[in-house]
Amino acid sequence: MTANPLLTDWTTPFELPPFSEIEPSHFEEAFEVSMAEARAEIDAIADQAAPATFENTVVALETSGKALSKVARTFFNLSGAHTNEALQKIERDLAPKLAKHSSDTLLNAKLYNRIASLWDEKDSLGLNPEDAKVLERYYKMFQRAGAGLEADDKARMAELSQKLATLGTSFSQNVLKDESEYQLVLETEEDRAGLPDFLIAAAAEAAKERGLDGKHVITLSRSSIEPFLQFSTNRRLREEAFKAWSARGEKGGDTDNRAIIKDTLELRAERARLLGFDSFAAFKLDDTMAKTPENVRDLLTKVWTPAVARANEEAEKLSEMAQSLGENHEIEAWDWRFYSEKVRKAEHDLDEAELKPYLQLDKIIEAAFDTATRLFGVTFRELKDMPVYHPDVRAFEVLNPDGSHKGLFLGDYFARPSKRSGAWMSAFRSQHKLNGGETPIIVNVMNFSKGASGEATLLTFDDARTLFHEFGHGLHGLLSNVTYPMISGTSVARDFVELPSQLYEHWLSEPEVLSRFAVHYKTGEPMPKALLDKLLAAANFNQGFATVEYTACALLDLELHLLDDPSSFDPVAFEKAELDKIGMPKAITMRHRIPHFQHVFSGDGYSSGYYSYMWSEVMDADAFGAFKEAGDIFDQDTADKLLTNIYSAGGRPDPEDAYVAFRGRAPKIDALLEGRGLAAA
C-alpha cells in the first residue's frame, strides 16, 4: 500500500497540502490515524502524575494534535471550496466523530481538574498577559463544554454535540444541493432582455461550466442572480428566479431543512439549560463583547427603527418609478432591485453597467494589496505554478518590510458548482511561535462570476467591497503575531472579528484608492472624476433596504435562540409572525431566510451571532474616523496602533481593551448611523 499523502511530511512549497496526490479516500484513514494520535497525546497530558503546570498542561495541549489539525484544515477547506460527493459523504460520517473527539477532550475530568487547578492559582503562577489569556480561554472552553457537570449531564452534552454536528452538516449540504441543482436557462432574446454585456458573458461562462455550451445560464450564486434581478426586464423570469433563490432549504423532499432547524433549536436549548442558562442566546452571548441578549436587541433596535422608515420611503419611490413607466403592479420582492436600479439612475445618473467596466477583479486585488502595503508595510508577490487545489486558485507570497517571509495568501475568486455560496476567509495553517513557530497560509474564497475566457473579470461595487472585506480577515490571519495557536489571528470574540474586515472596506471607497485602481478594462483609463463622484455620492443609496434585509436576519436569529420550547417549531410560520411583528416592509425579504440561513445553522459559528456584523460596525465606522481625524487615510501613527492592537494581536487582549488602546476611547454609535445615512437630521 502506498503511503497516505496526508500523513507523510509535506515537501511541497511552503508545505502546502499535497493536493494533487490526495484522494478523498485518504481522508478516512488520515482522520482515523491522526485522531488516535491526538487522543493518545491528550490522554498522556491528562494522566501524568506530576501536578499541573502551565507548561505540562496548557502548552502541552497547544502543541498536541498537530497531524489532526493539518488533516482537518485540509479537509474542511476543500469541503467548502471544492467538494464532491465522496467528500460530502466523508463529511457526514465525520461530523459526529469529530464532535465525539472534541467532547472526549473537553469532558475529560482529569484534564479539566488540571486546568481548573491552574485557574485557581492563576495569580501566583507568574504568567505573562498572553499566557494568562490562553489559560482563561482554556478554562472557559472546558466550562462551556460542560466539563464541570455531573456524569449523566456530561454524557448528554457529548450526545448533543454529536447530534448537532450531524444536523449542521446536513443543513449546509442541502443548501448546496438546492443551489447547484437550479439553473435558469435563458433560451430566447426575450429571456435575455435588458441584461448588460457583462451579465450575458458571465451567463455564457456559467452555461459552459455546466456543459451547456452556447447557452446562457443564471445560477443561484449571488453574483449571478442579483444582477439578473437588477437588470432583467422580463418580470416573469425575475419572479421565477427569485422564488427559486428564496426557497432554498424549503422545497420539500430530501433537501428540506425545516425539520433539521427544529431539531437543532431543541438540542441547542437543552444544551444551554444543562449549562445553567435561560436560553441558547444567553449562553452564546455570555462569551462575547455584547454579553446579553438585551444588549444585542438594544443595538439592533436603534438601527432597525430608522432603517424601516428609510426603506418605506425607498419603496414609495420604487412604486412611483414603476407607475411612471406605465407599470401599475405592486412592487414585489423580485422587483425591488430592478426598480431600485432605475431610481438610482434617475437620482444619481449612475448605473451598475456603466460602473462595472472600471472594476476589474485583478485591479481590485491590487488595490487591496496596495492598501496593506501603505498601512502595514507588507508586500505581495504572485507565485505561479503553485500546487493549489483548483486551477483558478492564485497564490501570493506575503513579505515583511525587510523582505523576509511573512505568510502565503491564496485567492480563490470564482463561483463553481463545487463551492459553497458566500465569501469567506479561512486558514490552511495559523501563525504561532511555539516550537520554532509556523507562518500562516490564509485563503479568501469568493463566488464572483468569471469573465469570458481571455476577458477581464468585472465586479460590481458590492463584489469589490466583499473582496476588501475578506482580505481584511485575511490580514488579521496573515499579520498575526502571537505565541499560541489558541489566540492566533481571527481567534477572537465573534462580535469583534468583523472589525478588521469591515474596517478594511472603508479604504475601497476612498477617492485616493479608487482613482488609481478603478481603470477601464479595455482602455486602461481611470474612472472619470464625474463617475467617481457619482459613485461616492450614491454610497448611501438603498441603505434602507440593505439595513433592513440584514437587521431582520440578526433580530430573528436572536429570537430563534430565545424560544422556551421549540418542540413544535415551524420555521416558516415563525419567520412570518416575527417579521409581521417587527414591521418588515412587504417587498423586502430577509437576506438569508431561515431555511437556508447557513451562518446560523451550518454549525454553531454565528448562531445568536449574526448581529456581530452590526456590533463590529459600531467599531469600524468609529475606527476609520481615527484616520480621517489624522487627515490622512494612511496616517502612519494610526496605522501602527491599528497593527499593534488589532491586526497583529489576535485574541491576546480583551476586545474592549484592544479597541480603546487603538482609539483612545470606547466606540460611539454615531458614526455607524451617519455612515449608513440613518442619523437623525
Ligand SMILES: [Zn+2]
Ligand atoms: Zn466577515
